[in-house]
Every structure is written in structure tokens, then in C-alpha cells.
Amino acid sequence: MTSPASHPASGTLSYEQAGVNYDLIDPLKVAAQRAAAATGAHLAHHGFSEVAASRGESAYVVDVGPFYIASIVECLGSKALVADEMNKLTGKSYYDSIAQDTIAMAINDLITVGATPLVVQAYWAAGGSDWFSDAQRAKALVDGWKRACDTCKVAWGGGETPALAGIVADGRIDLAASCTGIINPRERLSVGDKLGAGDAIVLLASSGIHANGLSLARKLVERLPNGYLTEVEPGVSYGEALLAPTVLYSPVTEALYAAGVKPHYCANITGHGWRKLLRHPATLTYRIHSVPSVTPVLKFMQEHAKQDDKEAYSTLNMGAGFALFVRAEDAQKTVVVAKAQGIDAIVAGVVEAGPKKLIVEPLGIEFGDDALQLR
Amino acid sequence: MTSPASHPASGTLSYEQAGVNYDLIDPLKVAAQRAAAATGAHLAHHGFSEVAASRGESAYVVDVGPFYIASIVECLGSKALVADEMNKLTGKSYYDSIAQDTIAMAINDLITVGATPLVVQAYWAAGGSDWFSDAQRAKALVDGWKRACDTCKVAWGGGETPALAGIVADGRIDLAASCTGIINPRERLSVGDKLGAGDAIVLLASSGIHANGLSLARKLVERLPNGYLTEVEPGVSYGEALLAPTVLYSPVTEALYAAGVKPHYCANITGHGWRKLLRHPATLTYRIHSVPSVTPVLKFMQEHAKQDDKEAYSTLNMGAGFALFVRAEDAQKTVVVAKAQGIDAIVAGVVEAGPKKLIVEPLGIEFGDDALQLR
Numbered sequence: 001m002t003s004p005a006s007h008p009a010s011g012t013l014s015y016e017q018a019g020v021n022y023d024l025i026d027p028l029k030v031a032a033q034r035a036a037a038a039t040g041a042h043l044a045h046h047g048f049s050e051v052a053a054s055r056g057e058s059a060y061v062v063d064v065g066p067f068y069i070a071s072i073v074e075c076l077g078s079k080a081l082v083a084d085e086m087n088k089l090t091g092k093s094y095y096d097s098i099a100q101d102t103i104a105m106a107i108n109d110l111i112t113v114g115a116t117p118l119v120v121q122a123y124w125a126a127g128g129s130d131w132f133s134d135a136q137r138a139k140a141l142v143d144g145w146k147r148a149c150d151t152c153k154v155a156w157g158g159g160e161t162p163a164l165a166g167i168v169a170d171g172r173i174d175l176a177a178s179c180t181g182i183i184n185p186r187e188r189l190s191v192g193d194k195l196g197a198g199d200a201i202v203l204l205a206s207s208g209i210h211a212n213g214l215s216l217a218r219k220l221v222e223r224l225p226n227g228y229l230t231e232v233e234p235g236v237s238y239g240e241a242l243l244a245p246t247v248l249y250s251p252v253t254e255a256l257y258a259a260g261v262k263p264h265y266c267a268n269i270t271g272h273g274w275r276k277l278l279r280h281p282a283t284l285t286y287r288i289h290s291v292p293s294v295t296p297v298l299k300f301m302q303e304h305a306k307q308d309d310k311e312a313y314s315t316l317n318m319g320a321g322f323a324l325f326v327r328a329e330d331a332q333k334t335v336v337v338a339k340a341q342g343i344d345a346i347v348a349g350v351v352e353a354g355p356k357k358l359i360v361e362p363l364g365i366e367f368g369d370d371a372l373q374l375r
Numbered sequence: 376m377t378s379p380a381s382h383p384a385s386g387t388l389s390y391e392q393a394g395v396n397y398d399l400i401d402p403l404k405v406a407a408q409r410a411a412a413a414t415g416a417h418l419a420h421h422g423f424s425e426v427a428a429s430r431g432e433s434a435y436v437v438d439v440g441p442f443y444i445a446s447i448v449e450c451l452g453s454k455a456l457v458a459d460e461m462n463k464l465t466g467k468s469y470y471d472s473i474a475q476d477t478i479a480m481a482i483n484d485l486i487t488v489g490a491t492p493l494v495v496q497a498y499w500a501a502g503g504s505d506w507f508s509d510a511q512r513a514k515a516l517v518d519g520w521k522r523a524c525d526t527c528k529v530a531w532g533g534g535e536t537p538a539l540a541g542i543v544a545d546g547r548i549d550l551a552a553s554c555t556g557i558i559n560p561r562e563r564l565s566v567g568d569k570l571g572a573g574d575a576i577v578l579l580a581s582s583g584i585h586a587n588g589l590s591l592a593r594k595l596v597e598r599l600p601n602g603y604l605t606e607v608e609p610g611v612s613y614g615e616a617l618l619a620p621t622v623l624y625s626p627v628t629e630a631l632y633a634a635g636v637k638p639h640y641c642a643n644i645t646g647h648g649w650r651k652l653l654r655h656p657a658t659l660t661y662r663i664h665s666v667p668s669v670t671p672v673l674k675f676m677q678e679h680a681k682q683d684d685k686e687a688y689s690t691l692n693m694g695a696g697f698a699l700f701v702r703a704e705d706a707q708k709t710v711v712v713a714k715a716q717g718i719d720a721i722v723a724g725v726v727e728a729g730p731k732k733l734i735v736e737p738l739g740i741e742f743g744d745d746a747l748q749l750r
Contacts, residue, residue: 028507029536031514032497035521036531045528046491060532062493064557066441071555073448073496075537116421118437121448122407123498125549132403139406146410153420156411157435160551161404162450167549172542174500176535178553180446182439 053191056281058109058268061183061191068183070115073123074105076175078214079243084172085221085228086239093137096144097245098175101211103148104246105270106177108322111253112266114190115181117152122159123176127168132161144245152250154179188257192280194264199351200331201277201286204252205344206321208244208295212270213316217242220304232300241297249322251341256324259337265325274313275371277323277358283369285354291362292319292346309363314371325351428566431656433484433643436558436566443558445490448498449480451550453589454618459547460596460603461614468512471519472620473550476586478523479621480645481552483697486628487641489565490556492527497534498551502543507536519620527625529554563632567655569639574726575706576652576661579627580719581696583619583672587645588691592617595679607675616672624697626716631699634712640700649688650746652698652733658744660729665721666737667694684738689746700726 033055040050043062051068054061059072079101083094107117122145132138149156168174183189209217221238224230228239249268256263267279277286294302298319302312312318326334331347338345356369408430415425418437426443429436434447454476458469482492497520507513524531543549558564584592596613599605603614624643631638642654652661669677673694677687687693701709706722713720731744 027510028513028517031517032520032534032536035517036497036533039521039524039529039531042524042528043493043530046493048493050530055533060494060496060530062530062532064442064493067439069444069493069555069557071446071494071496071532071553073498073535073551073553075498075500075535075539077537078539078542081541118418118421118423118439118444119435119446121435121446121553123448123450123551123553125450125551135402138403142403142406142410145407146414149414149417153417154414155418155425155435155437156414157437157446158411158430159407160448160450161407162452164450164453164549166456167453167544167547169542169544174539174542174549176448176498176500176551178446178448178496178498180444180555182444 051189051191053193054113057191058112059115061113061189067186068189069180070110070113070183071178071180072106072110073176073178074109076102076105077211078218079211080173080175081218082214082228082239082242086243089228089239093140094243095137095140096147097243099141099144100148100245100248102175102177103145103152104248105211106179107152108249108268110179110181111250112190112268114183114188116184116254117154117179117181117250119157119180120149120154121157121178123178124159124161125164125168125174126161127170127172128165129163131163131171131173148248151248188262190263190266192265192282195280195282195284195325195351196264197284197351197353198328199264199325200328200347201288201349201351202324202326202331202334202345203292203320203348204249204322204324204338205247205292206295206317206319207247208297209242210246210270210317210321216305216315217301220301223304233296238297238300247321247343249343252338252343255337255341256334259333261326261330261334261337263324263326267323269317269321269323273315273317274320274358274360275367278356278367278371283356285352286349286358287352288349288358288360289362290346290348291360292348294319310365313360313363313365314367426564426566428568429488432566433487434490436488436564442561443564444555445485445488445558446553446555447481447485448551448553449484451477451480452586453593454586455548455550456593457589457603457614457617461618464603464614468515469618470512470515471522472618474516474519475523475620475623477550477552478520478527479623480586481554482527483624483643485554485556486625487565487643489558489563491559491629492529492554492556492625494532494555495524495529496532496553498553499534499536500539500543500549501536502545502547503540504538506538506546506548523623526623563637565638565641567640567657570655570657570659570700570726571639572659572726572728573703574639574700575703575722576663576724576726577699577701577706577709577720578667578695578723579624579697579699579713580622580667581670581692581694582622583670584617585621585645585692585696591680591690592676595676598679608671613672613675622696622718624718627713627718630712630716631709634708636701636705636709636712638699638701642698644692644696644698648690648692649695649733649735650742653731653742653746658731660727660731661724661733662727663724663733663735664737665723666735667721667723669694685740688735688738688740689742
């Protein structure tokens with residue numbers, strides 16, 4: 001890892017320079033994953049079993065007999081810091097969008113295994129009781145949270161609203177969501193055993209940066225003449241554009257099932273950008289022949305961070321928020337179903353026999369087997 | 376509410392003075408609860424329904440047909456700050472205990488509705504990547520988390536380990552756990568409809584402060600000559616005593632079901648201390664004829680905070696971590712089953728027809744209907 005100080009201010013800005021050091025987190029992650037894996041056997045005590053293939057996937061799945069239960073907890077990350085800065089500049093509260101982002105982090109992961117999200121729990125840990133005294137902001141958070149639940153047809157079960165002075169920074173809030181769903185009928189289980197050569201790759205449009213890459217986005221603002229108010233396109237500031245809420249994809253996965261399409265695999269494109277297309281453990285080549293148009297704020301970020309395509313696509317979603325791997329004959333139908341839910345989609349590529357590799361043909365870039373280490 | 380400044384340093388120290396202002400949190404809570412309640416109807420879209428009586432209880436319950444699913448997310452609170460201070464003083468890491476506390480917050484709530492906990496997810500949000508570089512501390516957290524999962528026979532499904540510089544305070548960690556369980560068979564559902572006059576109240580022993588009342592405990596340390604190293608009893612410091620891990624009660628509730636005892640109601644005694652015995656919405660009188668022995672650290676806190684019994688029992692668990700309301704004829708059996716799991720228990724009282732009231736006869740104190748507003 002290179003330290004930020006060794007680069008001139010105008011140089012390339014990578015994710016590590018923006019302050020997230022995965023080298024320090026990963027040893028703990030590995031230890032935690034090993035310890036966690038050893039606990040799966042406890043389920044036998046209750047007459048159940050884990051779906052071992054879900055370890056390393058985006059949600060954990062338990063076989064309870066008539067169906068499967070999937071569960072997850074997900075963090076918003078640092079996007080709320082952008083909302084706080086923009087609030088200072090515009091007086092508006094963006095916490096309705098932030099609420100949707102938080103729920104999307106959980107829901108969009110949960111659905112990758114074929115689950116229907118049923119219950120969301122809210123985790124809103126504030127830096128002190130006074131966070132909640134801003135009535136406009138608190139109302140926006142509640143309203144946005146409810147609206148996202150309505151969109152996904154999930155029940156908001158409850159949650160926690162602790163005031164954690166000394167742990168959460170003063171004036172800030174740490175937002176997360178947990179989600180429980182079921183995979184019903186059982187044949188909806190999607191943990192990758194069906195993925196194979198010949199499958200089509202359908203990419204669903206993102207709305208912008210979603211909630212990954214925000215450390216980079218916040219670092220970049222230091223380079224902009226008008227900071228968050230710098231225009232990304234006429235009439236749209238960088239801050240506003242960043243705060244476009246993350247797309248909720250569960251209406252698409254539910255509509256697909258209703259239309260008879262059962263994805264062979266799904267990948268939520270979050271941290272690590274398009275490298276997430278390499279998530280499946282199998283040795284397969286993913287050949288992309290069409291890329292979606294890049295959301296203006298992401299194009300803007302790429303330019304100002306002076307990233308080449310390889311770096312940009314390995315960090316940001318670049319217009320694609322969710323990938324569906326479906327039978328070739330279901331590809332067009334998948335696009336039609338997504339569009340009917342108001343979410344743009346394209347048939348972007350194909351899965352081929354071959355070495356583990358992602359080839360983005362229109363851009364002339366490739367990512368190999370070593371590009372993503374999640375397990 | 377009275378401000379801390381209006382009391383001399385040697386005066387009575389209440390929970391509000393210790394920095395938690397429930398008046399500011401509650402309006403948001405009420406708005407969130409209303410919005411959440413309106414989302415329960417979404418479950419019909421999936422062919423399911425919520426158990427409406429679980430709204431306002433400690434875990435949210437969905438009827439999925441063959442059984443019920445319960446879910447929850449819970450925060451540790453500020454106990455990790457004590458571990459951090461004690462680490463400076465002793466060089467030891469207490470994060471194995473802290474891990475158990477965090478899981479206990481979720482599990483002990485989930486089991487109140489009759490659920491068997493199946494999956495725990497970890498939410499470990501650090502103030503920066505470097506939190507994870509203290510290998511001893513990170514290992515303690517992982518080991519303690521796994522051990523608590525082993526005790527409760529739950530699968531550790533996974534979780535989130537974000538580095539949230541600027542949101543979580545530098546050098547700190549925000550810990551929470553989500554938990555999903557099932558209520559199986561359906562007759563184990565316990566949302567209070569069976570509670571009635573004549574039921575016995577069995578109290579299960581706590582190990583100390585557990586993870587509620589820590590703001591008060593931390594404030595109190597300013598009054599102690601040797602701070603956290605002040606002895607609570609010979610050879611045991613205040614800090615060590617506070618860090619006794621919260622008892623995990625699910626082995627007791629599982630053993631009770633195996634022994635044929637189905638509680639009519641359960642209350643996890645957390646914030647609001649014994650006022651949690653008034654949690655059930657019915658108009659009933661709870662008459663306590665025997666109180667458990669008070670854990671030394673809680674006795675110590677009561678003395679140094681100069682609290683009378685009414686204030687102490689309305690804030691701290693005072694030796695009782697969990698309440699089981701059972702048929703009178705099951706009371707002794709409940710005690711025997713708990714003790715067989717290594718957890719002390721007493722038949723403490725009885726439920727009577729009468730106004731909503733908790734009468735603690737041995738101490739001559741009462742709490743009325745207005746003592747607890749959770750719904």
C-alpha cells in the first residue's frame with residue numbers, strides 16, 4: 001500500500017489512499033470466518049442444518065425443512081457523512097435517501113441467495129441523544145425507512161436507537177439494517193450450483209454511487225473547486241448526485257420469480273466494483289460485450305480521481321448495481337421484467353468455460369482470479 | 376429532568392444525569408414505531424402475517440405457517456468503554472466478555488417470545504482499520520463471540536466489520552448483534568396472552584451489571600478513589616466486576632421446553648431495571664415476596680450513587696437478569712431446570728388480579744403503571 005503523502009494532490013486517487021486499509025481488516029475477517037464456520041454444526045441440535053455453500057455468499061442460509069431462512073446484517077458505511085456536509089450547505093435533510101441506502105445494503109445482499117425479504121430491523125446508533133432532537137432529520141429517516149420497506153414489501157420489525165456518546169462520534173449516526181427472509185419454495189435457493197457456461201449476464205442499472213466508494217468520493221471533494229456544490233451536470237451538484245438513493249432490487253427478483261425466471265446466480269455490485277462479477281467460486285470466464293452507460297457522478301469521479309477504466313471498474317459500480325446470471329433463453333425476459341419494475345437493464349455478456357477471468361471487451365480490460373479475495 | 380450541575384458531586388446520581396436523555400429519543404421512537412406498525416400488512420403479499428402482539432415485545436414475530444420466525448437487532452451499548460479503560464490499567468483485553476455481552480443482548484431478548492435462536496450475525500463497526508490491528512483484542516472478540524454461540528447452540532452466520540472513521544470514534548468499536556430464531560412448535564409462542572393471576576414469578580440470577588446501566592457505572596467512577604481499580608470486594612476491582620459477561624439465558628429456556636414447562640410470559644431485565652417486570656400490557660399486580668441476593672458490584676454502585684432501593688431497582692437488575700412467569704405448579708421445576716443449567720433461580724413472587732403495580736414486599740417499594748412506557 002502506498003501512503004497518500006507520496007502522491008501529488010493531482011495524482012491518481014485509489015481506494016486505499018482514501019483511508020480504508022483492507023490489509024488490517026482481513027486477518028480478523030479470516031479468523032472470524034473460521035470461527036463462524038465451526039458453529040454451523042450447532043443447527044443439528046435443533047434438527048436443522050446450514051446451507052454450507054452460503055458461507056462466503058452475501059447472506060447466510062439455514063435449511064429449516066419446508067423452506068430456507070436467510071439472514072444478514074449490513075452497514076451503511078460512510079455515506080451519512082456526505083448527507084451531513086450537504087445539510088450544512090443546503091439546509092436540506094437527506095436522511096430519507098440515507099435510510100433507503102441502508103436498507104438497500106441489506107436487502108440487495110439478501111436477495112442474491114434467492115430469498116424473499118420479510119423483515120427489516122433498524123440499527124440507528126447516534127453519537128448522543130441530541131442527534132434525535134433535529135425533528136426534520138429524524139422524520140426524514142423514519143419516512144425514508146418506511147418508504148423503502150413499502151417498496152420491498154417487507155415488514156419493519158423494530159430496532160435499536162441507542163445514544164452512544166463516546167463510541168459514535170458527536171453529531172453522527174451509525175446506521176445499519178438486519179434483514180431476515182425466506183427462500184420459498186426451496187427451488188428458489190440460489191447459491192451458485194446452477195451457474196455454468198452459456199449463461200447470460202444481465203446487469204441492472206444503478207442510480208449512482210449507491211453506498212460503496214464513499215470514502216473515495218469524500219476524499220475527492222478536497223480537489224473540487226466548489227466542493228460538494230461543484231456541478232456534475234447542469235443543475236446537479238456533486239453532493240446531490242452522490243446522495244441519489246441506492247436502487248432496491250428485490251422488486252425485480254420477486255417479479256422474475258413470478259415470471260418463471262430463476263437466476264442461476266446473483267451478485268450485488270458493491271465494494272470492489274465489477275470485481276464482484278468474479279464472486280462465484282467456480283473457474284469460469286465472464287465475457288462482457290456491452291456495458292451500461294455510466295452514471296454522470298461516477299464518470300465525474302473517475303475523471304477527477306484520474307483513474308483509468310481498470311481502476312474505476314474495480315472500485316465503483318460504473319452504472320451496474322446488480323448482476324443476474326440467467327439461462328441464455330431467459331436473458332431478454334429478464335430485461336423486460338426489470339424494466340417493468342422501472343429499473344433499466346441490459347444483456348451485458350455471457351459465461352464461458354475457461355480460466356477465472358472477467359473480460360470487459362468494450363473497454364479492453366480484464367480482471368483475473370486474484371482480483372477478488374472474499375472467502 | 377434535572378441537570379447534573381444542580382447536584383453536588385456527592386449527591387444522588389440518576390440515570391439521566393449520567394448522560395442519557397430518554398425525552399429526546401422517545402418522540403423519534405414513537406414515530407418509528409407507528410411507521411413500522413404500518414408495514415406489517417406487507418407480509419400478506421407473501422402469504423404470511425405478523426403476530427401483532429409481538430409489536431412492543433422484545434422481538435418481532437412473523438407467522439410463516441409451519442412455525443413462527445422471530446428476529447431482532449440489539450446494541451451492546453457503552454460497556455466497551457469500560458473494557459477500553461480497564462485495558463489501559465491492566466493490559467488485559469476484555470473483549471471476549473464484551474462479545475458475550477453483545478450476543479446476550481440479542482439472544483436474551485429473542486427468547487422472551489418463545490423462540491429458539493438459530494443464527495447470530497455480528498456487527499462490529501470500528502473507528503478505523505487500525506482497531507483490528509490489535510491482534511490480542513481482535514482474537515478475544517472472535518473467541519468470545521464463538522464461545523457465546525457455542526453456549527447458545529446458534530450458528531454464527533457472518534456479519535459486518537466496517538471501518539467507519541468519522542462516524543465511530545477513533546479507537547472505539549460499535550458492537551451489535553442481530554439474531555433470527557424460530558418458534559417451533561407453534562405452541563411455544565409466548566407473547567403474553569397466557570399470563571394471568573396465580574402465575575408464579577421466577578427470577579434468574581444475573582452475573583453483575585450485564586450491559587445496562589453502564590452510563591451510570593462510568594459516571595460513578597469519577598467518585599471512586601482508585602477509579603476502576605477500587606475494590607468491590609477483596610481482590611475484585613470495580614472494573615473487573617463490571618466486566619463480568621452477561622448471562623446467556625437461552626440454555627434455560629430451551630431446557631424448560633424440553634422439561635415440559637412453557638412460560639406464560641418472559642421479561643429480559645435490562646434498561647429500566649425491575650420496572651421491566653411491568654412490561655406486559657395487562658392490568659395485573661406483581662407481588663414479590665423474595666428478592667435474590669444483590670451482586671456485589673450492584674450493591675457497591677447503589678451505595679456510591681447514594682440511591683435508595685426504589686431508584687436502584689428502577690435502574691439496575693439488582694441480581695435478577697431474567698424473569699419467567701410460569702404456572703404456579705411449574706415454579707419449583709423452573710428453578711430446578713435453571714440450576715441444572717448452572718444458573719441460580721428463585722421463586723420470587725406471584726401475579727395477582729389488581730391494578731398494574733409491582734410490589735417488592737421485602738424492600739417496601741412499589742412501582743405503578745406510569746413507571747414504564749415502552750409502547
